[in-house]
């Protein structure tokens with residue numbers, strides 16, 4: 742089996758006396774969606790934060806694309822291709838969808854030598870950004886500011902930006918949050934189609950989405966991975982049903 746693109750071993754994080762991440766080992770392989778589920782406060786966002794680099798881990802290792810990235814800053818990890826979208830959107834609200842994606846493309850290419858060229862006048866960037874937006878079904882909305890996009894469209898735009906940055910893996914923290922059933926279904930379709938290009942570590946409470954998308958699921962409870970397996974294995978695990986899934990199965 743190929744080496745995972747992301748390999749977390751024995752990760753630990755305490756907040757005072759609270760073990761928010763307790764000896765967690767998880768991996769993400771190319772071409773897969775690995776879902777992290779668990780009750781509120783289980784440590785899912787804390788784990789994602791440590792992988793992205795916004796939260797410093799106390800122990801363990803974080804390897805990405807064959808490299809130990811545990812001591813690298815957020816931006817350095819992002820430059821290596823570790824993409825993240827946030828529970829709270831990080832888009833530039835006053836800029837159009839097109840400009841947001843063009844800025845991401847420019848950032849990827851390194852902006853220093855093109856600093857004096859206005860981004861919107863760069864035809865090459867514009868064509869590439871348009872193609873990405875078309876893929877994310879946002880072509881007709883590309884001139885709308887991201888503040889005016891619907892909630893679901895903003896999520897699509899965040900993924901478009903991750904594609905523009907050529908992310909090699911994506912950390913998605915509750916992408917379905919705040920979406921209606923139609924929006925969730927649509928985003929599920931987008932992520933499904935993307936998995937071969939960008940593997941995803943997905944934190945999500947929407948079990949329909951998780952069961953539809955996940956190649957593997959890991960269940961966190963009180964900072965520990967209590968079970969890991971395929972959708973069928975997790976659905977039929979009595980411990981998981983009792984601890985978390987309840988009526989969802």
Ligand SMILES: Nc1ncnc2c1ncn2[C@@H]1O[C@H](COP(=O)(O)OP(=O)(O)OP(=O)(O)O)[C@@H](O)[C@H]1O
Nearest residue numbers: 756757759761779780781782783784785786787788
């Ligand atoms: N900065 C912090 N300082 C102290 N405690 C924190 C901090 N961040 C998180 N925690 C605690 O760590 C635990 C894990 O929180 P975390 O937000 O990672 O859980 P979660 O599984 O993502 O929850 P949810 O599903 O509600 O988003 C919780 O008990 C939380 O209160």
